[in-house]
Amino acid sequence: MFEKTGVATREMVMTKFPPIERINKGPIAIVECYQKIPCNPCQTACPFGAIHIGEDINNIPERDENVCTGCGMCVAKCPGLSIMIVDGSKSEDTVEFRIPYEFMPLPEVGEKVVGLDRAGNPVCEAKVIKVMNPPSFDRTPVVTLEVGREFLYDFRNFRREA
């Protein structure tokens, strides 16, 4: 199915998430890279050596949940924009997502946006917490959003209200 639509199944998505206890401890990178392609900037970008690809750059990246600090250095570096940061430590009702967003104009802090799932369907409301666009991100801004906890495994993107 994934190879026909580009939409990962729930089972596939779950293999990339650590246990909920880890998410509740603090931020961590979710690396949604499912296909062996020749690419390794995530490994190179990680200052902690938490993402491992190895000698063969076609290997699928493995993120060590015990080493990853959720610093987010990899998010804007992934050419496939496949990485996001989730953080369940802030509240019992919500989770924070940090996702790459390469569209203008950028959202405003505090703005309510429409949360989208992996097929682009609206699933929830999301609140913009922070917008980061430093030169080191090389024009791939990263937006932090607050999302209801029940959408942890569904939320993947957002769009601004017209």
Added chain:
Amino acid sequence: MREVELLIIGSGPAGLCAAISAASSGAKVLILERTFKPGGQLVKQTHMFFGSESQYASHRGVDIAGILLKKVEEFGDKIEIMLNATAVGFYEDNVVTVLKDEKEYFKIKADSAICATGAFEKSLAFPNNDLPGIYGAGAVQTLMNVYGIRPGNRVLMVGAGNIGVIVSYQLMQAGIDVAAVLDAAPRIGAYLVHASKLARMGVPILTSHTVKEAIGKDCLEAAVVCEVDDHFKPIPGTEKRYDVDVMCISVGLSPLNELLAMRGVEMKYVPQLSGSVPMRTESCETSIPGIFVAGDASGIEEASSAMAEGYLAGLCAAAKLGHVPEDFEKRKAEYLKQLEGLRSGPVGDRIRAGMKSSQL
């Protein structure tokens, strides 16, 4: 008649890397570029590249062009780039005829040459495929990203390979609606991370679909698409109409290398490399000594491979001219290793088969 030591035809990723590599060994290089701007397709590629650090992974194509041109400048006494200069003939005495600025026509004689001419877009046959508004996806990318021109308001993308999905994403970045991406193949050809980027923007990707016809009087007004069966035959009754003013055809590239065929190098049709390609050695040398090939002209791959191949061809062409650097073997082994890495995974299966069947 002007005489040059090493002539490189094309200033895309392969040509620029070949020039840098050859000049760093000490060769004098002239690059012919048919447009007004060096960089080839890099200049319109606003997305980040895959690969590893050696191929500037995670940099945007347009910025890689800048990095390479800066290196070219460092060899200012060794490398000259002639712009608006199209190589139109390649003769057996190594004379290349050039049309410059569409008015001057002259000859250049080269001791050695590297053909880095790239590729051209394939087309697709369907009724009314000549209506204005139907473009090659590469043309639309050039319009948007080089000239800042909106090609239209609503687009149907035909082809779900890397170019199709990347250009679709860039159309959306430019504020243009993408109605759907379709592909006759049963699976998405693009890297799936690119496809997922589009999918989560809500753009449907329709595999096993083709264009039945284009509709419009003076320009494109709509497209009718339909499903195809396992044998790529349209399934009656599955027609869908999309009201679009732009259709992008992105059904693959073919190597552009007629100059080499004209020069008389041994050519072979290799389907895995998407067309007729020159037979060559591991060092990118064709059946005629001193004539090399690099990049898409030798078979369709990614720009990352074109750069590694360019470095390899430049190194080996310079060595053949007598410019053998002390670390020749080490550098050659390094470029070959990079290429092996880029081609070693499952997406490289086709390329590896193609390489095998085009090896001298």
